[in-house]
Amino acid sequence: MTQAAIDLGRLAGRDVGRAARLTAEAHAAALSGKAPAVPPRPEIGASWERMLRRGVDPERAVRPRPLSSTELAERRQRSHLAEVLPLLRDGLVSVAESAQHVMVVCDADGVVLWREGHQAVLRHADAIGLAPGTDWREATSGTNGLGTPLVARRPVQVFSAEHFVRTHHRWTCSGAPITDPRDGRLLGVVDVSGLLDTLHPAMLKLVESVAKLAEAELRARHLRSLERLRSVSAPLLARIGGRAVAVDETGWVAAVTGMAPVDRLPLPRRLSAGPVRLSPLGLCSAEPLPGGWLLRPAARPRPGAARLSLDLSEPGRPSLTVAGGIGSWTHDLSPRHAELLFLLAGEEAGTSAAALAEAVFGDPGRRVTVRAELSRMRRYLGELLEHRPYRFREGTGVEVVLPEDRSALLPHSLAPAVVRARAEAAPRR
Incomplete structure (x- = not known):
């Protein structure tokens, strides 16, 4: 255990019971509004804050009507995760069965698409509603191994009382997001879950590795499809x-x-x-x-006045719309680009790479990383993004659409400037 937070990796491998007691104490303190003796891990604490703001009931999960078999089949067919399901099965199902766990795959809406693994654990999963067609977003199920990685956009292990809803405290879950390499869009989460006494500290790393293999497979499929398109289009372009x-x-x-x-x-x-x-x-x-x-x-573009609308109203799905000037279009944003555009929107006079690095990473020395991201942004913003200093072109109208709950601004972000903006907007208790 570190001085700052529960060190789950060390404790769970040695003493599952003690780790469960510490997380239960932290959970009880969070619900009572008190500071725990040992705080939860940062990603868990951030999720609990979201649950408290949303008024999620810690005693029971909300269980909307599951999808019908027809609706579930249609959603499975639409999901790009179907393309890598065999790979996920090969990498995780046999391990899950031998470890008395189940593999669960949900889409970007938190809807469970597939579930396989140890038969006895599948029956326990039925008892808490962890079944195909059910909704496991944080808003309905609290902090969990499917919904929390969807928001955090990073692998998360949720152990025992780290689950916000008490009926899930018997479980340990390890989930990793899978993104589409073509556009960075979040496709869903693959998770391995089991009962508390079957915890293995290395499970999160395994799940994360298989998720990365799935993304690599999607990338390879994309490259093959581009090659086919190149073969079709080359004769047309030659003429x-x-x-x-x-x-x-x-x-x-x-x-x-x-x-x-x-x-x-x-x-x-x-x-x-x-x-x-x-x-x-x-x-x-x-x-x-x-x-x-x-x-x-049709002709060389002639840049004119433009309006930018940065839509951050829906957590986890930031987008940028440009109207006028060089055309009208909408672009889905990566989490990092959403952070940078949010910060640039507040810098009418412009700012430096070092200042942005301080705001995003808390380290002004990471200028090269910031410059690389801004260079990628210029691929779709073109002349609308100026540098030396970095700012939007003079005359460009900029609107930022914030979430109704301002404290839910970019909930995945750990950028110091964004964390401060959320804290300033959060209601005082």
Whole structure:
């Protein structure tokens, strides 16, 4: 045990009972509004704060109606996780069965899609509603190994009374998020759960490793699909005079002619054949291709006044919409880009890479990391993002749409400036 927080990795491997008692004491203190003698781990404490703000009942989970078999089948079919389910099974199910655990996979909405593992533990899971078609978001089930990684966007182990809802205190859960390498979109979480006395301290690392293998498989599939699109589009581009580019359905470039190559173009969420405005190409004609689009810029873009809307209202799903100027489009943001854009929106006069590094990492020395992220952002913001100092182009209107509960701002973020903004907005108890 460290002086700052419960050291679950050391304690659980030596004395599960003592680890359970310490987490139970911390849980009871949090509910009573008192400071625990030994605080919970930071990711657990942050989740408990979210639960207290939302008024989640610690005595019982909310159990919305499970999906019907038809609804569940449709959701499974839509999920890209179906593509890597065999890999997840190979990596985790046999381990889960031998360790008296179950493997659970949920989508980005926290809906359980698949569940496999030890038969006796499956029956225990039925008793708490951990079954296909059920909702395991934090808002319904409290701190848990599925819903909490969805918000934190990082692997999380939830042990015993670290679960916010008391009926889950018999369980230990290790969950890791899986993101789509094409666009950084969160696809869901893979989790291995079991009863308390079957805890293995290394389970979280195993789950995290298999989640990374799943992302690598999705990346390999994406590269193969780009190669197929390149084969289809190359003869077309060879006959086109002027500028043209072939992109897949998420904007990744397969082939280009008459213009500088780029990695990716931001596409509208719903692209259809015909004219469309894109950053940084301006007005284009879009023609469907097998597995993508052929885009032909009509003319050189002429930047004008633009309006930016940074939407942070839905936790875990930040987006940026640009209207006017070089075109109108919406781009889903990674957690890091959401943090940086939020900070830039408050810096009308501009700021430096060192100041942003201090605000994001608490370390002004991490300027290179910040510059690299800002360079990636310029791929879709173009001339709207200036540097020396970093700021939005003069005349650009910037709107930030915050969550109704301001203390739920970017809940995944540990950036010092964002943590301060949440603390300032949180109601005093």
